[in-house]
Structure formats: C-alpha cells, structure tokens
Amino acid sequence: MLLGEPPPTQADLHFRLFGFPVRVHPFFWLITLMLAMGGGSEKLDPVDAFVWVAVVFLSILVHELGHAFLQRRFGGHPRITLYGMGGLASCNDCDRSPRSQIMISLAGPVAGFLLAAAVMLLLNLTGHRAGFALTGDRIDLAALGVDSVLAPRLLLFNAYFEPLASAGMNQFVSLMLWVNVAWGIVNLLPIYPLDGGHIARELFTLHHPRRGIIQSLQLSIGAAILMAVYGLTRQSMFTVLMFGLLAYSSYQTLQAYQRH
Numbered sequence: 001m002l003l004g005e006p007p008p009t010q011a012d013l014h015f016r017l018f019g020f021p022v023r024v025h026p027f028f029w030l031i032t033l034m035l036a037m038g039g040g041s042e043k044l045d046p047v048d049a050f051v052w053v054a055v056v057f058l059s060i061l062v063h064e065l066g067h068a069f070l071q072r073r074f075g076g077h078p079r080i081t082l083y084g085m086g087g088l089a090s091c092n093d094c095d096r097s098p099r100s101q102i103m104i105s106l107a108g109p110v111a112g113f114l115l116a117a118a119v120m121l122l123l124n125l126t127g128h129r130a131g132f133a134l135t136g137d138r139i140d141l142a143a144l145g146v147d148s149v150l151a152p153r154l155l156l157f158n159a160y161f162e163p164l165a166s167a168g169m170n171q172f173v174s175l176m177l178w179v180n181v182a183w184g185i186v187n188l189l190p191i192y193p194l195d196g197g198h199i200a201r202e203l204f205t206l207h208h209p210r211r212g213i214i215q216s217l218q219l220s221i222g223a224a225i226l227m228a229v230y231g232l233t234r235q236s237m238f239t240v241l242m243f244g245l246l247a248y249s250s251y252q253t254l255q256a257y258q259r260h
C-alpha cells in the first residue's frame, strides 16, 4: 500500500537492511496486534499473538523490500517505512517512467509469492510433505504417505503441509502462506492505493494522461465496490469496511479531478 509517510516519533524503531534505511512506526505494532484481536477470540493466546505479529512484520518487510530493490535497480535511493496497516517504500529520486513504475509495483506482491514459495520449498527440503491443491479437491493422504495435513486456503487455491512439531510452528507456516499469497493477490486488484491500482493507472495513462487517470479511478471505485459486496456475502465486516473506504476515497479523488 502507498499512502503518505507518517511523521517521526520517539518510539520509532530504526535499522538498515540490504543497505535500505528501515523505520518502524509504533502504530505498526499496535494496529497489527489489534487486527489479531479482531479475529473474534475474546482471549488472545500470547503465542498466537506473537506468531501473528512476527508473520505480518516479516511479510510486509519482504513486500516493501521487493519494491525497494527494484527502485534501487532503476537508480533510486529508497527507504522503507512500516506503519499503521502496511508499509511504504519511497524515494525522492525514483524513476517515474511508466515501465519502471509498473515493475516496481509488481515487485512487492511478487516478493511475497517468492517468500511463500520459499516456505513451501523449505518444508519439502526438511522432509515435510507440502504442495498446492485446487480448492475443493480432496487431498489424497494415502498417496502422500501422511496421516494428516493442514491446508490453509489461499483465496484461489489451497496449500497443504504435513503438520510440524508444535502448534506455534503450524500457525506460523499457515499464516506465512496465507498472508503472502492472499494479501499479494488482493494487492494486485486495480484499486487505489493498492499496488494493482498503481499498475492500472500507469497502463491507462500510457496514451491518454488525463482520461487515463479518470478511467483508472472509475475502475478503482467499481472494483472496490465489488470487493465490499463480496465481503458482505462472506460476512467479513473488515473486508466491507476496508473496501468501502477505498471506494469512497477513489470517488473523492475522481470528484477532485473532474472539477479541474
């Protein structure tokens, strides 16, 4: 996600990773924990909470690193900020050409998909059966030679893996797969300010700068409304609220454009 950078605070955590300056705003921990508690369980297990925060931290960091590596590849000097409900890889000297911007936007979700693939590979390399299955397909345990599998649903398909030694590890692997694949797919929807929204804008404005912006905003509103309706059918208040807000903010931006 790309929103404005929050102002610095006393509680910011600073470090460097692969040469990129990284700043973690205190709201990052707070909101990530609040999301964990919003999961419906009134009493949150401390291990589950720790695993959740670790997964979100790692996943968003890798996503932003994906953007940052490409920004640097095109000559920029990016910095990474983790805050609120996401992250930001930004630079003042980034290459603004449409081709570079599209590749930079794609690199975030792709980094997440690669991280999920690395988790699956690591499971297989350490002797744990793991793979992908189409949603609804029965996983043949006998053919795999295992007693049971865990199968987190990743929006369009399922991953499955032989359970590990501890409940915490199983939770970690399931969440790593789910966050990196499912959030990556959602992030590619053509909705502002998701990565897919930026890609759509670059594609639409290639030939018609002004009309392209308006068309990409109209697409953003339509796609966000569809996602909010989908959230209603799944009774996910979070999905309804998030995409409802994104539809509204795209609508406001569109109004501002059309006034000028």
Ligand SMILES: [Zn+2]
Pocket (backbone or CB within 6 Å): 001, 002, 063, 067, 108, 109, 187, 195
């Ligand atoms: Zn991104």
